[in-house]
Amino acid sequence: MSGHDEVVIPRLAEGAVANDIGLLLAKLRAAGSEFNNKALAEFGLRERSYSVLRLACSGLEPTQRELADFLALDPSQIVALVDDLEGRGLVSREQGRTDRRQKIVLATPEGERLHATAEAAMQECEARQFSTLTADELATVRALLRKALWG
């Protein structure tokens, strides 16, 4: 609980290095992860389990394979994440509609409830992390990142 949220501009940020988009992404992500995980700890979640829960709540009925691809994780990691959430009664595995090999991850009512409150906390985190941007700028970033990913 330190009083000031001083934003320190490091000396090294002045070099050409700070134009590497990869580096900017990594830094932004590292900073965001820390705050997100801190905020999610209150709910017994981490960034990843939150993402899985979020997708389970989305109505998109994701299979584990889709989760793995979308979150850029190994399928075995999805197993562990879903195991945990399922063990806590937040999601359930349902057999795939057309393909009985795949398992659809669905949120339970309790999972939906937890997600709703966690989502609010996450939005606050995001707002705080990007507090130096205007609403328009934030929307622009969002749109451009999406375009970079999916055209």
Next chain:
Amino acid sequence: MSGHDEVVIPRLAEGAVANDIGLLLAKLRAAGSEFNNKALAEFGLRERSYSVLRLACSGLEPTQRELADFLALDPSQIVALVDDLEGRGLVSREQGRTDRRQKIVLATPEGERLHATAEAAMQECEARQFSTLTADELATVRALLRKALWG
């Protein structure tokens, strides 16, 4: 060397999830890392050792502590990275000017040479990763990410 670079838009990208900036950053970063590391392998570098080498070449005379803070890595990881680069004659540790505890990481002439060629490869990676963006859009992203980080 597969023929087509098909950009697949996953089904899950349609949900509200895809508006989470944290998630977009993570995906973009994961995709970028993979390509960057692949390109850097040719030089015996990885993203991190490249960043260290790059900062050692910047003229900013970074100390190891500054590298750790700037790259969001534990100081002990910097030790390992610098050990490796130093062992290959690409950088050297110099005693801090005013504080004899700190060590400044400087590139050797050979380090500068390697960095120059690696930098070209990295720029190509970046261009490829953001090929769906116009030059203006890319500049905008760069500027906004910097603003988000340092105001």
Next chain:
DNA sequence: GACCGATCGTTGAAAATGTCAATGAGTTAT
């Protein structure tokens, strides 16, 4: 000038993550 707390680089160990191969069940194509 000698202490005291703090910082820097370094080491090493523990925990968390990432990566990969193998497997059983189920699918699709031939």
Next chain:
DNA sequence: ATAACTCATTGACATTTTCAACGATCGGTC
């Protein structure tokens, strides 16, 4: 039917992250 393939799962293995401790050095205080 058979063969090749995909899905979720397991377990082994490597890499990365995280942390605590240490000697050397610094800055401030008596």
